[in-house]
Amino acid sequence: MDQPGVIAAAKTEPRFSDIIYEKIVSMIADGRFPVNERLPSEPNLAVMLGASRPVVREALERLRADQLIVSRKGSGSYVRQRPDSSVLKQVPVGSLADVQRFFEFRAGLEAEAAELAARNWQVNDKIRITAALEALERCLEVGELGAEEDQALHDAIAMATGNQFHVIVREWFRPHFAIGMSVTRSLSLKRTPLHVRTVQDEHTAIVEAILARREQEAHDAMKTHILNARARMFQGVGS
Numbered sequence: 001m002d003q004p005g006v007i008a009a010a011k012t013e014p015r016f017s018d019i020i021y022e023k024i025v026s027m028i029a030d031g032r033f034p035v036n037e038r039l040p041s042e043p044n045l046a047v048m049l050g051a052s053r054p055v056v057r058e059a060l061e062r063l064r065a066d067q068l069i070v071s072r073k074g075s076g077s078y079v080r081q082r083p084d085s086s087v088l089k090q091v092p093v094g095s096l097a098d099v100q101r102f103f104e105f106r107a108g109l110e111a112e113a114a115e116l117a118a119r120n121w122q123v124n125d126k127i128r129i130t131a132a133l134e135a136l137e138r139c140l141e142v143g144e145l146g147a148e149e150d151q152a153l154h155d156a157i158a159m160a161t162g163n164q165f166h167v168i169v170r171e172w173f174r175p176h177f178a179i180g181m182s183v184t185r186s187l188s189l190k191r192t193p194l195h196v197r198t199v200q201d202e203h204t205a206i207v208e209a210i211l212a213r214r215e216q217e218a219h220d221a222m223k224t225h226i227l228n229a230r231a232r233m234f235q236g237v238g239s
Helices: 002-011 016-029 042-049 052-066 097-118 122-140 147-160 164-172 174-190 193-213 216-231
Strands: 068-072 075-078
Touching: 016 042, 016 052, 016 068, 016 097, 042 052, 052 068, 052 075, 075 193, 097 147, 097 164, 097 193, 097 216, 122 147, 122 193, 147 164, 147 174, 147 193, 164 174, 164 216, 174 216
Parallel strands: none
Antiparallel strands: 068 075
């Protein structure tokens, strides 16, 4: 059954500050604002982007939170890292900030799910989780994207909680989960084998903690994995 509140939230128009945020991300990604260089001042950015200073200020705060820029007292804001331009091509216009916010939401939600899964998994859950991890490993070995397999692993963990609301939330927000996973896994394919292995090792650590019923370890491993995925969105492919 449709959930009107959820659907309405998903269709909300992006805030103007999110659009300005995305424009600045794009200018960093295409090199107009180079790494280690100072950004134009707030008044100059406001004129350049056709926005008010409060809107620009809100966008800059978001960029700082996402570690794309850093402020130096008395000197201004500097570009900290340059994301791959493909990030912007994989998300709807004006929604990049929400993709990052969804990672923040996931960090709490899925950490709790991993903890519950460690406490409550049954034999069938163990089979599903193990099979999903193995499928993800096969994708890694042959260089496939593995976004659906990644989803399947996280779905299996949600099912293992024994709490249907973890499963329902994943269904409600499936497109949001899919975008984040598709972007991060697409970027992983452009990076070094060591980087890809590091991501898979994070999955392995989560599964091992869950199946050993180490609840706090499972919680922490999942939270670390989601926050690392969030950070990886804005790391250049050479990172």
